[in-house]
Amino acid sequence: MPISPWRALSPDDGDHYLLVERRFRYVIEDPEHTWRRAWIPTVIACPVCEADTGLRLAYKSGVDAVVEAACPVGHTWVEGRVDVLQWMAYCRFRAGRHEADWLWLIEAGFGEEPPPPIDLVEEVGKAAVDVAKYGRRKARAKIRRKVRSTKKRVGKRVRNEAMRPVAALLRTAWIMQAGGVEPITASRRPAKPKAPKTPPVSAYRKAYGVQAPKKGPKCLVCQDTGRMTAPGISVPCVECDGPAAAALAAAERRAERARQGKHERPTERARQGDDERRTTSK
Ligand SMILES: [Zn+2]
Ligand SMILES: [Zn+2]
Structure with missing residues (x-):
């Protein structure tokens, strides 16, 4: 029975009809695999x-017993190798209904072959020729306007000017093919000279023999004595825990750093002490 070419795909109405432009594959179970089902797609x-x-x-559900097929020339035949249930599932898939139960069928390779990957290099090659022609024409016009006498040099410049957009296109294509982001290309101009680095204040102090300003007490209430005193009164500081506690806390911090494996760096105070010792020894 010839298949009328105007039948539309409508799985809900029982019409499981498709025109497959590319090759169509059904699947047969791979007999070599005994522990896991494997499928061999067959055209x-x-x-x-x-x-x-x-x-x-x-x-057609309810009418046909098997899947029928027709070639573009008009030969028709009964395609008994295509399983009816699988064919109907594939038609539902093509109609946009992706059923989880039948995903394996698509993964096994059942159905129309996927389109071949776009050959980007070839496409770009064709485009590059067009762009080069256009670029060459434009560049020629540009240069002819400018100089007519120096013909030899112009020829070279024409080529360069014409190939510039091609080079850019090829670079973009290459990046697209690689699936990456365009790398930041170094500019041809040399980098601006860096401004001279300003030495730290301590270097100036050292050069001019200026003493670093002394730091004030941490606790402004008790001047780091730990006690608030007034004529006739001496009570523990309410703002800090006193020098003993501060020293303990500092020691604890140092110990913690040592436990974490960080190197002990000389504290600001220790460095100042060094400087003082050095200046006094001179
Ligand atoms: Zn045929
Ligand atoms: Zn205090």
């Missing part, structure tokens, strides 16, 4: 003319 073709593209496949 179908017209038994008369061996056409394997542009085939039409049809199955």
